[in-house]
Every structure is written in structure tokens, then in C-alpha cells.
Amino acid sequence: MGDDRQEKQEQPNNGEPINLKQLAAILQLSQTTVSLVLNNSPSAKSIPTRTRERVLQAARKFHYRPNYFARSLRKNRSMSIGVMTPDLSEGYFTMVMNGVEEYLMRAQYFYFTASHYWDQDLMIEYPRMLAERAVDGFLFLNTPSEIRSPLPTVAISAHNNSPGVTNIILDHSKAAELALRHLYDLGHRKIAFIKGPNIIPDTEYRWRSILEVARQLNLKVQAEHCIQLDADSWSPEVGFEPMRDLLARTRDFTAIFCFNDISAIGVIRAIYDAGLSVPEDISVIGFDDIMSAAYHKPSLTTVRQPLREMGREGAQILLDMISNPEKQFPEEIVMQPELIIRESTGLAAVQRGKRRA
Incomplete structure (x- = not known):
């Protein structure tokens, strides 16, 4: 040599x-x-x-x-995959794709990304177009389960029930338990909630987990204290306007558990605009632990999804599927959340009063 x-x-x-x-x-x-x-x-x-x-x-x-073509012919593969996602916004997509890209770059794989923006026609059309470009497999991020494909497929946060698809999901029961137990231990008994948009696959799974954990803790989930998001958005406005409206109707709660960090940031602004403070008047918990969560003021307490790890795991499994078509793969891989406690949560007002006494 x-x-x-x-x-x-x-x-x-x-x-x-x-x-x-x-x-x-x-x-x-x-x-x-x-x-x-x-x-x-x-x-x-x-x-x-x-x-x-x-x-x-x-x-x-x-x-x-x-020589891309020579390598493709030699391996009988295009050395590329198709990634389907709702959008390319900051937050969930950015962090999951960090993990996906990290693994694909090491494996010398290329990828095409298609954003469907929840358009049902695009959800059907884009997989066909990507298949025509000879991708070796699909990675569906936060994309509904109606999509089916004969190619190797991994779904992240998509709850895809199609045969042969491996799903990477979060333990939502554990996530709800971490968040609600944290608030409960701080003395919060009247808690508001922001439920995600119906179009997002995780929404119902997380909401059912919240209701079950609330029941176990004897916490009442009151309809007048619940916000349903109408749309998925990258802007904190998605949480700001509903929270502003909620505060105009009632202030009879001491904490709020938000669907994601983006909405939580908007919620905090609405609380301050109403002349209240965080966490002295209202504690706020987000979800995801996006990159800006630690640098917001106050820094955001949140349930961290291991998004980069989910991306890496999804890419690794997909390439393994492509390389080993006869191998059996699990239908579901469950990832564990982590509670990240920062400045946006604190003792409920009644608990602060007891401690001062």
C-alpha cells in the first residue's frame, strides 16, 4: 500500500x-x-x-x-431517500433533520425534502414523484398515516399503521406525567392546557395521555381552561392570540401546559401584555425543547423530545431496511422524554403564601 x-x-x-x-x-x-x-x-x-x-x-x-452513477449501478441503489414533512420551519423539523442529516452524511446518502403543508393532494403526489426519482426509501416526519408506500419506510411522530413501516414515537404518557407531576408538586391545581391542531398526528395521543395523568393526580381538566390550536405554525403568534383571548375570559388558573415551545413563547408574551408575570402569576411549560427555549426570558421549562436522536434513529433504521430487505424490523420504537426545568415555572401563589407564613 x-x-x-x-x-x-x-x-x-x-x-x-x-x-x-x-x-x-x-x-x-x-x-x-x-x-x-x-x-x-x-x-x-x-x-x-x-x-x-x-x-x-x-x-x-x-x-x-x-462516480455517482457507477456506484448506484454497482449497489443497485440511487443512494438517496425521500423525506416528507409538513414544512421546514424552526422547531421540530430543524432538530429532527439535524439528526437525519448527521447520519446520512456519514453514510454518504443524499436526500430530497418535500413539504406538503398539510395539503392532502400533495401528500399523495409527492411520494409518487419522489419514487419516480428512484429514491431507495421514505422518511415521513410528523406526516399523517394515510400515506402508504411499497418502499422501505420509517415514520417519525406519524403513527403510521401501514404494514412494514417502523414508527419512531415518543412516550407521551411519560411526557404528560413529567409535566403534570412537576406542576402538581409546585402546588398547581388549576391548570390550563393548549391542545395541538387536529392535523398533527401526535395531538390525540398526547391529549389522551394528559387526560389520564390528570385523572390519576385528581386534577380537573376544565373545558373553559383549554385552548385548541387551529393550525400548525412556526410563529409564536399561534399561542399568543388564543392565550390573550383566554385571559380576557378568565384568569382562574395558575399554570398552563402548552402543546409546543413555539406556542409557549407566544403564551408568555400574552401573559406579560395582560399585566401578569411568569412564573409569579402563571407558570408555563412548553414541549420539544427547541434551540431557543433556553435563551428566552424567562427561560422555558419544557418537556424535551429527543428530536435529534429520533432523526438519527430514523435514518439509521431506514438505511438498514434498504440494505437488508429480508430482515424483520420492529413496528414501533418508543423514545423517552425528559423534563427540563428552567425559569418559567414556580410555586403556585397559594404555595408561596404558605411558605411565607
Whole structure:
């Protein structure tokens, strides 16, 4: 493998990107050795470190470009997947895709992203269009279960009941327990709730869990203290306006559990605009733990979904499905939430009074 060989300095094609054969000739190494290094093959561990470094440095220097079509024909795959998502907004999508991209980049896989914006026609049309582009499989993010495909498919937060689909979901019962027990231990007994839009698959699963945990804690979920979001949105306005209206009707509650962090940020603004404070007058809990949650003022107490981990897990399982079509995969993988306590929750007013006494 010629660890002491020196690569030739001249570059063919007048500086244009080179292929594997040309790169191997420059390095005076076999194409097999260069390929193992560039593809990060397990067999590359047997190649001396200095040789691996030379290959990677030369690939960058001479603008090596892999032969995509040759690799696709050799593996009988397009080395790409299709990702279906409601939108590309900050929050859920951003963090899940961080995990997806991290894994796909290491695996040298490409992906196409299609946003359906909850349009039923697009939900049907886009998978067909992606299949026509020869994707090897599908990753459905937070996208309803009506979508079916003969290709390997992983659904994240989508609750897809189609045969052969692996679902990655959150333990919503645990999430509800973490949030409501936290508020209960702080002395909150009158709690308001923001329920998610009906179009989001997680909404009903989470809401049923909230009702069950509330029953166990003997907390009354009163209809007049509940907000139903009409639409999924990336803007805190989605929580601001409903909370403003709720406060105009009643202030007979000491805490609110929001469907997501985006709505919680809007809720906090509405509370301050009403002349109240967080958490002194009303405690606020969000959901997801988006990147800005820790930097809001007050910083947001929230139920953290392991969104990056869910993305990585989804990408890993999907590529495993593609590589091993005869292998059996679980119908469901349940991820665990975590309560992140910050500044937006505190003792209920009645509890503060007792402590001062």
C-alpha cells in the first residue's frame, strides 16, 4: 500500500474534478485502497493512518468527485431517500433533520425534502414523484398515516399503521406525567392546557395521555381552561392570540401546559401584555425543547423530545431496511422524554403564601 509513496503534483483535466482512477494514479495506490478510505469502509482500518490521511488530503486538493452513477449501478441503489414533512420551519423539523442529516452524511446518502403543508393532494403526489426519482426509501416526519408506500419506510411522530413501516414515537404518557407531576408538586391545581391542531398526528395521543395523568393526580381538566390550536405554525403568534383571548375570559388558573415551545413563547408574551408575570402569576411549560427555549426570558421549562436522536434513529433504521430487505424490523420504537426545568415555572401563589407564613 506504499505508505512512503509521494503523490504526483500535476492534476489532469486542467483543474477539473477527478475520478477514482485518476486519484489512485496520482497517489500511486491501488483503486481498491483509495476506495476503501474514501468510503470509510471497515476494511480501511487495516490501512496505515498515514496512507489514509494522504488519500483524504489528495481528495480535497484535487477535488475528487465520486462516480455517482457507477456506484448506484454497482449497489443497485440511487443512494438517496425521500423525506416528507409538513414544512421546514424552526422547531421540530430543524432538530429532527439535524439528526437525519448527521447520519446520512456519514453514510454518504443524499436526500430530497418535500413539504406538503398539510395539503392532502400533495401528500399523495409527492411520494409518487419522489419514487419516480428512484429514491431507495421514505422518511415521513410528523406526516399523517394515510400515506402508504411499497418502499422501505420509517415514520417519525406519524403513527403510521401501514404494514412494514417502523414508527419512531415518543412516550407521551411519560411526557404528560413529567409535566403534570412537576406542576402538581409546585402546588398547581388549576391548570390550563393548549391542545395541538387536529392535523398533527401526535395531538390525540398526547391529549389522551394528559387526560389520564390528570385523572390519576385528581386534577380537573376544565373545558373553559383549554385552548385548541387551529393550525400548525412556526410563529409564536399561534399561542399568543388564543392565550390573550383566554385571559380576557378568565384568569382562574395558575399554570398552563402548552402543546409546543413555539406556542409557549407566544403564551408568555400574552401573559406579560395582560399585566401578569411568569412564573409569579402563571407558570408555563412548553414541549420539544427547541434551540431557543433556553435563551428566552424567562427561560422555558419544557418537556424535551429527543428530536435529534429520533432523526438519527430514523435514518439509521431506514438505511438498514434498504440494505437488508429480508430482515424483520420492529413496528414501533418508543423514545423517552425528559423534563427540563428552567425559569418559567414556580410555586403556585397559594404555595408561596404558605411558605411565607
